[in-house]
Each structure stands twice: as structure tokens, then as C-alpha cells.
Amino acid sequence: MNKRCRFFIPLFVCISMGLSAQISEVGIDPTEIPDSIYPKPSLVITNQYERVKAYYFQKINSYKLAPLEKGDIVFLGNSITEGGGNWAKRFNNPKIKNRGISGDVTDGVLARLEEIYFYQPAAVFLLIGINDLFNPDISAEYVGNNVVKIANLISAKCPNTKIFVQTILPTLHPEMVPKIQQANEIIKANLDKKVAKLLNLHKIYADEDDLLIKEYTSDGLHLNEEGYKLWVEALDKYVKSIQNH
Numbered sequence: 483m484n485k486r487c488r489f490f491i492p493l494f495v496c497i498s499m500g501l502s503a504q505i506s507e508v509g510i511d512p513t514e515i516p517d518s519i520y521p522k523p524s525l526v527i528t529n530q531y532e533r534v535k536a537y538y539f540q541k542i543n544s545y546k547l548a549p550l551e552k553g554d555i556v557f558l559g560n561s562i563t564e565g566g567g568n569w570a571k572r573f574n575n576p577k578i579k580n581r582g583i584s585g586d587v588t589d590g591v592l593a594r595l596e597e598i599y600f601y602q603p604a605a606v607f608l609l610i611g612i613n614d615l616f617n618p619d620i621s622a623e624y625v626g627n628n629v630v631k632i633a634n635l636i637s638a639k640c641p642n643t644k645i646f647v648q649t650i651l652p653t654l655h656p657e658m659v660p661k662i663q664q665a666n667e668i669i670k671a672n673l674d675k676k677v678a679k680l681l682n683l684h685k686i687y688a689d690e691d692d693l694l695i696k697e698y699t700s701d702g703l704h705l706n707e708e709g710y711k712l713w714v715e716a717l718d719k720y721v722k723s724i725q726n727h
Contacts, residue, residue: 515549519596527593529620531613534585541583542594550601554579555724558598559609560586562651565704572714573721577604587614588628598636598643605644605724606636607717609683612650612703615661622661625650626668633678645678646720651687652694654702659692679720686716 521527523539530538550556555578557563563582570578581597583590591610598606610632614625633647649666652659666684673680687709689695694702698709705713 515546515600517546519600520546521593521596525593527587528589529587529614529617530590531585531587531617534590537585538583538590545581545597550579550581550597550603551577552602553577554601554603555605555607555721556581556598556603557607557609558582558591560584560613562612562704563609566710566713572710573718575721578721585613586610587617588625588632589614591632592628592635595632595635595639599639602640603643605646605721606640607646607648607681607720608632608678609648609651611665612653612662615650615658615665622664623668626665627672629665629669630672633673637677644724646681646717647673647678648681649684651684651705652689652692654694654696654699656691656693663692681716681720683713683716686712 520542521539527535527538555575557566557569557578557580559582561582561584564580564584566572566580566582569580570576572578581594588610591608608629611625611629614620614628615622629647629650633645636643636645647669649669650662652662662684666682670680670682687694687698698705698712700706700709
């Protein structure tokens with residue numbers, strides 16, 4: 483097994499935690515939630531690693547048992563988001579829901595946006611892309627454009643949802659620096675300010691070499707508790723702005 487593959491395994495195992503519709507202001511009857519807002523296990527997701535597929539659909543099934551509600555604040559992403567655990571507790575806001583899936587890629591998020599469209603959340607905080615970038619067959623341009631595409635689709639289907647796109651975080655792997663930089667530059671250059679607000683989360687975690695500050699990570703990629711505390715501090719005013727909206 484090469485160095486890249488040895489590093490990749492924790493992305494998929496380290497952490498275990500739509501469809502336009504008329505939605506009433508008082509909520510959604512669980513019996514009226516169509517199963518079609520969730521991707522089917524038979525779906526082939528572009529660039530999804532085979533060893534991630536079972537966990538991805540395990541998480542999808544858990545979402546059916548604990549559905550979103552209209553007006554929620556959704557944290558959408560991969561293991562870095564999932565690892566935050568109970569974001570509602572972190573922000574003292576019960577409306578915040580965790581929709582991070584360990585090992586997820588940008589195409590995996592695109593495949594599960596129907597849930598977002600259906601529930602019309604108050605806000606979405608998106609952080610995705612690092613798993614794509616570890617794949618040597620996927621370009622930084624593809625990743626950056628997919629992140630922008632996700633924001634554009636949510637904006638088109640959820641016109642009242644505030645969208646916050648967070649830049650891809652650094653890692654402790656020097657070979658990843660150019661790809662992360664390029665993807666983030668594409669996001670910055672192409673994200674429409676009328677569609678989403680860009681939050682440059684990358685810069686607060688990066689050292690002078692553009693690597694992840696060691697004090698904030700557990701393994702060179704994922705965040706430790708200090709890393710999550712920093713994230714909460716960075717997002718606090720934006721979450722509060724939604725509460726007061």
C-alpha cells in the first residue's frame with residue numbers, strides 16, 4: 483500500500499455520528515416525506531470510493547430516521563464536518579443539524595441535495611472537497627467548480643436559504659498544498675456573492691507554509707477539539723445572524 487492509500491483510510495472510518503415541494507410553515511408530516519429525496523443504494527456516484535459506499539448509505543438511512551425540519555441550519559460536508567458531532571450543542575442552537583459524511587466527495591454531496599431542497603433550511607454551511615483532492619485522477623479545477631455548482635443549485639432551489647461556502651482546509655501533507663490552493667482560488671473567483679457568502683476558513687488553520695497548524699489536528703487532516711473550538715469561534719457571528727434574521 484502506498485503512502486497516499488495509507489493516509490486515506492481514516493477519512494472513511496474515523497467518525498460515526500430536497501426535491502422542490504410545498505412545505506407548511508408549521509412543519510412536515512413524517513408520513514409525507516417522499517423517499518425520493520434520498521439517493522438510492524443503487525445509485526452510482528461519480529468519484530465515490532468503493533470502500534465509502536456502504537457508510538455513505540448507512541448515513542443516508544440515519545437521516546431518514548432523524549429528518550431535517552424546515553428552517554434548520556445545516557452543516558454539510560465530509561468527515562471534518564461529521565467530526566464536529568453535535569453542532570447544535572456547540573452553538574447552543576437546536577436548529578443546527580449535522581449532515582457530514584465521512585469520506586464524502588463533492589459528487590456525493592451533489593447526489594444528496596434533494597433533502598436540502600425539500601426542507602428549505604434557513605442556512606447551509608458547506609465544507610467539501612478535500613477527499614476529492616486526494617484522488618490523483620481528480621483535478622483541483624473539477625473540485626472547485628463542483629463546490630460552486632453545489633452552492634448554485636441550492637440557491638436556485640432554495641431561494642430563501644442563506645448559503646455559506648467555506649474554503650477547503652489545509653492538511654499536514656505538503657504535496658496537497660498546490661491542489662488545495664488552486665481549488666480554493668477557483669472557488670473564490672467563481673462563487674457569486676449574490677448566491678453565497680465565502681468564508682475563508684482555510685487561512686485561520688494554515689501556518690506560514692500553508693500547512694495545517696499542528697495544534698488543531700489529530701492526524702494531519704482531521705480536527706481535534708481545539709480545532710473545532712476555533713471553527714465555532716469563526717462561525718459564531720454568522721450563526722447568530724441567522725438566529726436573529
